[in-house]
Amino acid sequence: MKEIKVPDIGNFSDVNVIEVLVNVGDTIKIDDPLITLESDKASMDIPAPQGGVVEAIKIKVGDKVSEGSLILVLKDAGEPSLNVAAAEAQPKVGNAPAEATKPVAGIKEIKVPDIGNFKEVSVIEVLVHVGDVIKPEDSLITLESDKASMDIPSPKGGKVKEIKVAVGDKVSEGSLILLLEVEGAASDTPSTAPSPSTVSTSAPVAANTASTINDDDFRRAHASPSVRRIARELGIDLSKVKGTGLNGRITEQDVRGFQAGGSVVVSTPAPVVAAPAPTPSASTPAAPAPAANNMGGIQFITQPDWSKFGAVETVPMSRIGKLSAKHLHRAWLTVPQVTHFDEADITELEAYRSSLKDKAKAMGFNLTPLVFMMKAVVAGLKEFPKFNSALADDGENLIQRKFYNIGIAVDTPDGLVVPVIKDVDRKGLFELARELGDISKKAREGKLKSNDLQGGCFSISSLGGIGGTNFTPLVNAPEVGILGLTRAQERLMRKNGEIVDRLIQPLAVSYDHRVIDGAYAARFTAHLAFVLSDVRNLIL
Template sequence: MTVEEFRLPDVGEGVAEGELVSWLVAPGDRVEEDQPVAEVETDKALVEVPSSYDGTVEELFVEEGEMVPVGDVIISFRVDGAEADADDSGSADEGAVDETSPDASEPEAADESAPADESAPADESAPADESAPATSSGRTFAPPSARRLARELGVDVAAVDGSGPGGRVTEANVRAHAEAADEDAASGGGDAPEPRPAPTPTDVDSGDRKSAVRKRGEGGTAEPSVTADAGSAPEPAGRDTTLATPATRKLARDLDVDIDDVPTDETRDGEAFVTGEDVQAYADAPESETAEPEPTPEPVDVDAGAEPAASDTAADRAAAATETGASAGDETVPYRGVRRTIGEQMERSKFTAPHVTHHDTAEVDALVAAREELKPKADAEEVKLTYMPFVMKAIVAGLKEHPYLNSELREDDGEIVLKKEYNLGIAVATDAGLMVPVVDDVDEKGIFELAAEVRDLASRARDRKLKPAEMKGSTFSVTNFGAIGGEFATPIINYPETAILGLGAIEERPVVRDGEVVPAPTLPLSLSIDHRVVDGAVAAEFANTVMEHLEQPLLLLTQ
């Protein structure tokens, strides 16, 4: 048997890194070639990464929620000699990655706006803890997050009864076990020895507690990266360049910390990479380590009713919780995956392109009538006809007359590129967040063809089966907040595009005709532009062109 390392393959066009959202296997699991071993988030697509080997999972090197550059080792396998001679590059065939993508919502009134097994002892012949969840191998299965919590609470994860699939131990199981232990201690079980975590592949023969998911290259008994004495404050790093996520930089600003001074052992592309934990540790260290030593407290007479003084660390945590408005009843949700990708893209767009939004309303009596007339023919061809294809064709008419809304500003080159393709991104609301699949060459497709393609993309978007390529290459985007009851909004541009059109709901609203107020179906429009490229007057003219084609659908036949 040999140990083979598996590297994160390129799971998309030009993808440089991805977030490992969840492990689908644990150390000790038997896997076959092409079997998915992990879920990875790249851009806005969730893809399953298949194994290149038949073998047994030896070790996981990446925590769930961690960003991983393409080409980094994420897992290793024990394989027999024949397998070891096979391709060990760690790259999987592109066709083996199931990356089917998300789809665009269709508007009726304008549409859409593992577990890591870390408790296996080195000596597999040793008897397993009788209290561990029953598994075929006798190991305890728990994700890294549950194991971290167990270490923090001093809980032996092998002694926790798992309620997850296959007896996996969850965070809730760990908390329940810790609370039960506290109750036992309070009722007279205080003489029992403190439980210790079962040894894991990374801490066998070591008294230090570590995550079972370890960085490649770390020794099983290596000391933690921060080894400074408790009494010495860390020296400022004084770097010129530091890599960090926007959230980490915000935390540094909030804590009044110079991110270039924060010590770190992590690097990305040869540059220091600082995490939020590094910033928090650096901010906390000077306060507790440079303060004057406090005198030893006098013994407290517990029997007299006095309570022991809380530690400074606990007091600091309580104060921090009060300052941030946190309370014991608050729920925290990881900011990662699609939600973080969307957040970073929105932040980049909003802080790069100065947004201006133009609002207008189209009276669409003729459009409603045209759709009703075409629906029987669409039904006969098994096509669900919504208003979105009509809107898309009207947008193309506007882009042809006003090409600066179908452009990209390339600041570094000092030029504006006027696109000659009309590829529309259609925003789709999914359980995982907003996804924007792209309909290519809208100008070359008919109404029914667009209706079928939009429906297919929207359906696969909601099922998270879009391919990364199906969410790239858009030149203009449409978002349909009217599908959930909205009227007007200020949509954020899908950068580096220069404009996005938001659609309200088509409903009867009061309009003035021949001096009388009458009800009529109207479509509210919200057009956001990058004011560096598009002037307000041009935006208004574009909106007028779009409305003209929606109010006179026969004009769409010219597109």
């Protein structure tokens, strides 16, 4: 008999058991999932470290477990554990075993490649399973930082032998992702089809065994633990759901779309005698309002069945849209934000820009007003350095940046992204205009690299090409300030005793009130207006 315990699951403790994936009497193999755990940040499956027959299950749904908690008792079926199997596969010299960390012949360690300056990045999806045959450049995992998500492709083709990361893990460059049996290499013991689970006659049969859901097919479905949990709650057979995610992965939207189509598997537990439902009457209290649910740290209001009122369609959000939703919700909850409004007279600046437009066009790029705004922001950051700082993790210190990188919000078919223009203070207007055009084109074509989204000090969100009179942009944390721009307006004004036509640019500066106070923000915004009022002020 072998006691199977919860392995190292990082810094998680007292994690909820949301699913028990095996029954007493089941015959399991190495890497078969035993239970699903869910913390506030992630769901994860706990795999079997060795094969055998389940003799006793020591936990149930709703229990809280930590590293070392007993999961079940396993009757050894002669299949070595993962550590033993790996050790036995090592080449030996004489009677001395080789180092335990050295992979077996034909097995390659696939690690996280260079991902820029990102460190301790969360794994939000594992896109392959043990036994999958993959090709070079197939996506293995998806990582998510505060500003972007990225897929990590496989550098080689072959068969996945062992996965070393799970959803919720944090990885950096060099972290081990999986072991891969490379193409053309001798394989280990040929894989066999999983044996069907058997139920001991002395063990109680679970209530859902009469369901038409095939547990083996359900377990092998290409879906994350959280999606499988939702499918079980809704009684949906994942083997019948078509995945629209990467590599055919089943998403939550796929499951809910399948449910909306009416193809829901209904389990048939043993009949019970229940009291008849009360007949609604005038004295029956109204049903409570839809409760808020929490998915991925974001609270949504539970939706009613809109199909009762007319035709509906479930449209999956783009990846950028989903990332933006999480990031902006987190920023709104954690950053106390205030917006200060002002105006700048950009009549002379616009005249100067117009005089250079044709020259810039001949050089292959557009000289837009945004370039001048970037230079004005840098002038403001130098004069008011708190806007170029970040609040340290301890909440008691400021990290003062000595460089000037400006993030520019770009509208793309998939949603808003914020690429970063580096060293704006060191570049001229034409150089910035060319770079702005190039990076905006890359953003719209979905070709931005992780480095393009890193290192921003302050952001600009411009809606001038669309319209509007003003708005309150959200601070792009961990930055502490953002400038919002709408369309400039022609306005009659009194100047030097005369009524003149001037071009007025609305300015909206949102800021983190933990770092910036109102008076400081007002002076910063007034300085922006001063710099923009005369193009010569840009060189002060």
